[in-house]
Amino acid sequence: MNRWSSSVSVLLACARHQILVSVRSWHFYAILAIVQPGVLLLVTLSLPRRSQVTTYYVSQAALGVLLISFWSCILWTSANILRRERMEGTLASCLTGVRDLRLVLVGKLLGTNAISALITMLTVMTVLAALRHPVRFDHVGWLVVGLLALFLSGLILGVGMASLFVLSRFGPQLSGALMYPVFLLAGLLTPLSALPSGIRWLSWGISLRWTKTFLASTIQSSPDLPALGMVVILSAGYAIVAAVAFRRFTMIALREGTIDFV
């Protein structure tokens, strides 16, 4: 077996393992990928008068809820993968294993992101079907490209967040604290113009803002390719930060031994 196919098989094995872990801790996925998007979509579609709920509005709301659920899943599941290893005493074997922990971590993120994305999409489609609200995307091909970019940036964000969260014992509080700033600054369900003008510039550094802009442009106008470019550039920046955070965490664990490394 050559090096590439061996790495792919490690990725797939880790993804499969994480999906099995997810099935055992299904409560989190039920909340993050079913209850939260279901309720938010219901609320968002019930607020305006029925005559104001156009296909464009429904499509925008569906995208916003999808992205909110995506970010919540990153914060509450992906970011806690290494914390979980630490709590269960398996971090040491992951760090000293034959295969690079980065490969193992990306494989696990692949599994958790795939299952949460799948369940969220099913939830959104089910709620829309139950409420009989159609969605329409004029550029389905570009929509798929945008969703793929979102999925890949989710892997990068997951590596960075997991490397930071493993250093703290206040993971749940951190996850909670990072939810709404991104919901608001990325304009996922609310307009950026509603925020105080002094803080709007912060949204430029949030890739989800550009992901939302690009995905929304696939509904009826021409695809906003500069926004897709911003997603790629920002994700590259996040990848550098994630690599630094991962290196720092492994240094602390292996050289200084100041996190419980048993």
Place this chain on the structure above:
Amino acid sequence: MSSERLWRWAQAVRIGYLDYKASNPWRVSATTTWPRAILQCLFFVILDTAAGGPGRAFAFEGAAALILTVPTSVQIASVPSTDKWMGTFYRLRLGRMPAAGVMALRAIPWLLEAMIMLVLSILAVGALTNQLPLAFRLLALAPVFLLMAVTNAAAGLAVASFAVGRNADVLLGNALMYLIIAADGVVVPVGRLPWLDDVGRFLPLRNGLLAVRAIIAGRPWGTHLLLELAVGAVWAALAVAGFSFQVSQARRKGADAYA
């Protein structure tokens, strides 16, 4: 009331505070939990206003009340679950005080946190959305909000009494919170989702929030407040029954976390 009983109650409150502080130091609350509450309140006000809801004031009143639900529906489950993970539930079961009473007293820090978050959210979001006059009127209604926090905490403990032994406290606590968002007329006015309105009648916050809105609008509010009290009393009775049932099951079968 005997001084010994008072001492026991005070000790239960003290242990509850120490438990709370161990996992939520003030610096962590001040830098993560409280800012989250403010931003959650701002998010729902903007969502409601931008999506063409009934208006900014309606949105602000509902979003402020919603702040009470995170600590009292979800996080309050940590009160019984701490004993579960530490393996100390049997000591409560064998003690003189009823388990439900100990849980209620230990939950007091979560009520205080809910009220701190409420006050901060009302002031900050009131300033950010140019609704400071309404914010001060809402602050003057703090006793009504405290009653809502108590009724929500009763529901949270009732759910936790059933959920903790089954590792379902995260699922059911969050489910209660999202049910309140969907069915209580917090963000969406009562009547828009008729099939959920019937569920909302039995949930905490619904009638308390109607009372708050009635007071602000100068309408009669007494019935709403009494209904909130009644709903809270039913949830409190369910919590007592839930803990009593789990304790009796543990005595007879020794099978779950309460054993």
